[in-house]
Amino acid sequence: MTNRISGALRSPITFSVLAGxxxxxxxxxxxxxDPIAAYEAVLTGSLGADGIGSTLTTLTSVLGMxxxxxxxxxxxxxNLGGDGQMVLGGITAAVTGLYSPLPxxxxxxxxxxxxxxxxxxxxxxxxxxxxHLGVPLLVSSLLLSYPAVSLASYLAxxxxxxxxxxxxxxxxxxxxxxxPSFGDSTVTLGLVLVVLAxxxxxxxxxxxxxxxxxxxxGLNARFSAYAGVERRGLTLKLMSVSGAIAxxxxxxxxxxxxxxxxxxxxxxxxxxxxxxxAALLATAAPLGTVIASFFFAVLAVxxxxxxxxxxxxxxxxxxxxxxxxxxxxARLTFPRLPRRKAEVKAKEAV
Amino acid sequence: xxxxxxxxxxALRALTPILLAALGGAVCERxxxxxxxxxxxxxxxCFTAVATSWFTGSPWLGVLAAALAxxxxxxxxxxxxxxxxxxxxxxxxxxxxxxxxxxxxxxxxxxxxxxxxxDPSLLGLPLIGGLSPLAYLSWAAVAVASVMLSRxxxxxxxxxxGEAPDAAATLGVSPAKxxxxxxxxxxxxxGLAGAQLALGNVTLFTENMTAGRGWIAVVAVMLGRALPLxxxxxxxxxxxxxxxxxxxxxLGLPQQATDAAPYVVTLGALxxxxxxRRRTRPSTGAAV
Numbered sequence: 088m089t090n091r092i093s094g095a096l097r098s099p100i101t102f103s104v105l106a107g108x109x110x111x112x113x114x115x116x117x118x119x120x121d122p123i124a125a126y127e128a129v130l131t132g133s134l135g136a137d138g139i140g141s142t143l144t145t146l147t148s149v150l151g152m153x154x155x156x157x158x159x160x161x162x163x164x165x166n167l168g169g170d171g172q173m174v175l176g177g178i179t180a181a182v183t184g185l186y187s188p189l190p191x192x193x194x195x196x197x198x199x200x201x202x203x204x205x206x207x208x209x210x211x212x213x214x215x216x217x218x219h220l221g222v223p224l225l226v227s228s229l230l231l232s233y234p235a236v237s238l239a240s241y242l243a244x245x246x247x248x249x250x251x252x253x254x255x256x257x258x259x260x261x262x263x264x265x266x267p268s269f270g271d272s273t274v275t276l277g278l279v280l281v282v283l284a285x286x287x288x289x290x291x292x293x294x295x296x297x298x299x300x301x302x303x304x305g306l307n308a309r310f311s312a313y314a315g316v317e318r319r320g321l322t323l324k325l326m327s328v329s330g331a332i333a334x335x336x337x338x339x340x341x342x343x344x345x346x347x348x349x350x351x352x353x354x355x356x357x358x359x360x361x362x363x364x365a366a367l368l369a370t371a372a373p374l375g376t377v378i379a380s381f382f383f384a385v386l387a388v389x390x391x392x393x394x395x396x397x398x399x400x401x402x403x404x405x406x407x408x409x410x411x412x413x414x415x416x417a418r419l420t421f422p423r424l425p426r427r428k429a430e431v432k433a434k435e436a437v
Numbered sequence: 438x439x440x441x442x443x444x445x446x447x448a449l450r451a452l453t454p455i456l457l458a459a460l461g462g463a464v465c466e467r468x469x470x471x472x473x474x475x476x477x478x479x480x481x482x483c484f485t486a487v488a489t490s491w492f493t494g495s496p497w498l499g500v501l502a503a504a505l506a507x508x509x510x511x512x513x514x515x516x517x518x519x520x521x522x523x524x525x526x527x528x529x530x531x532x533x534x535x536x537x538x539x540x541x542x543x544x545x546x547x548x549x550x551x552x553x554x555x556d557p558s559l560l561g562l563p564l565i566g567g568l569s570p571l572a573y574l575s576w577a578a579v580a581v582a583s584v585m586l587s588r589x590x591x592x593x594x595x596x597x598x599g600e601a602p603d604a605a606a607t608l609g610v611s612p613a614k615x616x617x618x619x620x621x622x623x624x625x626x627x628g629l630a631g632a633q634l635a636l637g638n639v640t641l642f643t644e645n646m647t648a649g650r651g652w653i654a655v656v657a658v659m660l661g662r663a664l665p666l667x668x669x670x671x672x673x674x675x676x677x678x679x680x681x682x683x684x685x686x687x688l689g690l691p692q693q694a695t696d697a698a699p700y701v702v703t704l705g706a707l708x709x710x711x712x713x714r715r716r717t718r719p720s721t722g723a724a725v
């Protein structure tokens with residue numbers, strides 16, 4: 088037990104988090120605030136009775152995007168197109184919700200599935216770019232994200248715009264086309280869906296051959312290639328799952344308050360980047376991703392409370408997130424660099 | 438007339454920040470450091486340029502401070518990848534995130550505003566022939582980088598370090614030193630790119646005002662195969678796409694379509710060049 092505790096304390100993750108908190112405290116001192124009071128405000132504001140609902144709502148999106156990025160990351164693939172996949176999922180779910188002739192409960196299911204399909208299709212496109220056109224996934228997924236966000240923005244502002252409204256938003260979903268929420272909070276069934284997705288990822292990772300293939304590719308891409316893992320197929324599968332989850336997050340966003348697609352409301356809070364940060368912090372491990380997502384959801388919501396009580400800008404929490412990853416990145420080695428070196432060596436040997 | 442001197446001028450304005458940042462990226466690439474933190478370094482440059490110009494009243498000091506601040510910021514990448522041997526991709530992403538958070542935080546604490554700082558007494562760079570001096574500097578930088586990388590001992594050693602670090606070390610060239618230098622050069626160039634964006638193209642600071650230009654610069658490095666002239670052509674392509682987008686917006690096309698244009702054009706160009714490279718690969722052997 089003591090061994091495990093000292094091991095955890097010496098792990099780079101703990102070190103990075105502590106370093107982030109310490110540097111954050113220095114920033115707070117620099118702005119003339121009391122760090123202890125500020126951190127206390129973060130915790131009470133996010134975990135107290137007033138904030139916990141908000142934290143769980145934020146967790147739904149952050150954990151969803153973290154999973155979307157963690158699943159390919161487990162195999163060393165970085166999907167930077169989360170924004171585009173999420174927004175396409177959202178707008179597709181909105182269109183389905185508005186125009187589906189089915190009864191409301193079926194429409195909700197259909198909208199979720201349509202959102203996932205749209206996200207998956209778009210993410211697959213990025214995978215095809217890497218597989219068949221030789222554009223690195225990192226770049227293709229990111230560049231594809233911009234036109235998708237622009238397209239959704241166009242649709243929400245022109246063809247699908249709510250008549251008479253001055254806001255760039257679609258009409259509200261019809262009655263009953265919404266995810267059920269818990270009590271009178273903003274937490275919806277979406278949280279359950281995302282947690283189920285996390286559980287499914289955990290099970291796949293631990294207990295299935297596919298999960299083993301993914302982990303092996305992440306740990307040693309050359310070894311797994313020798314062992315018969317087909318990289319292109321794996322990229323395609325992982326990206327479609329990743330995009331489906333990102334699309335799901337978009338669909339959940341539309342089927343929860345304010346029950347419509349509002350231009351920018353999915354991308355502005357930066358769930359994709361927070362999710363990526365959480366996935367990186369956890370090195371894409373399933374349980375770790377859940378814990379890291381919760382940590383960042385607490386930071387995001389608590390940041391608002393800190394801003395109210397201590398007048399320290401909430402952007403500080405974004406700084407904290409990034410500092411944690413900067414410290415961690417210096418100790419991390421994902422397979423892409425060694426692989427490149429290995430390729431060079433292989434070439435030299437020939 | 439669609440293709441006229443106005444379009445060319447606005448293309449040249451749009452091109453300058455991309456070109457400066459992409460040159461920095463190319464130097465890093467040649468030294469064997471994959472730098473995707475260009476976006477963040479540029480953003481740090483933007484904020485420092487605006488803050489310094491506002492406090493000192495001199496846009497030139499703003500440019501200088503931007504170059505120094507971005508160079509200091511780039512040390513994170515140098516220390517992280519060269520000394521600590523961390524993952525360059527993760528570090529680059531973290532640096533981009535950190536820059537967004539840090540500049541927004543500083544905007545709030547230093548200027549007490551959220552979103553945009555736009556003050557009539559903020560001085561921008563003077564224009565010479567319709568372009569900022571940094572535009573001319575960026576063209577000169579292409580020439581200098583081109584000569585350095587292909588002719589000068591320093592550039593040849595830098596390339597050696599990037600291509601075969603062990604061999605370079607055996608010859609007494611310290612790979613770490615050259616990699617640090619390359620990263621610092623990219624920092625300076627990204628700082629200038631940021632200054633151009635915030636004091637040249639416009640005179641204000643907005644949260645996340647680089648808006649993906651650093652990523653476009655990363656792509657420009659790939660498109661231009663890390664050659665200064667190639668990078669210039671790639672950045673020109675982006676500049677033309679952005680300028681043409683603005684023009685089409687004037688003709689009634691929705692803003693969303695023109696916003697997306699540069700990314701689509703860049704992606705298209707990337708497809709074409711990699712596809713061509715792939716077709717020619719079997720005949721030319723192992724080149725690239």
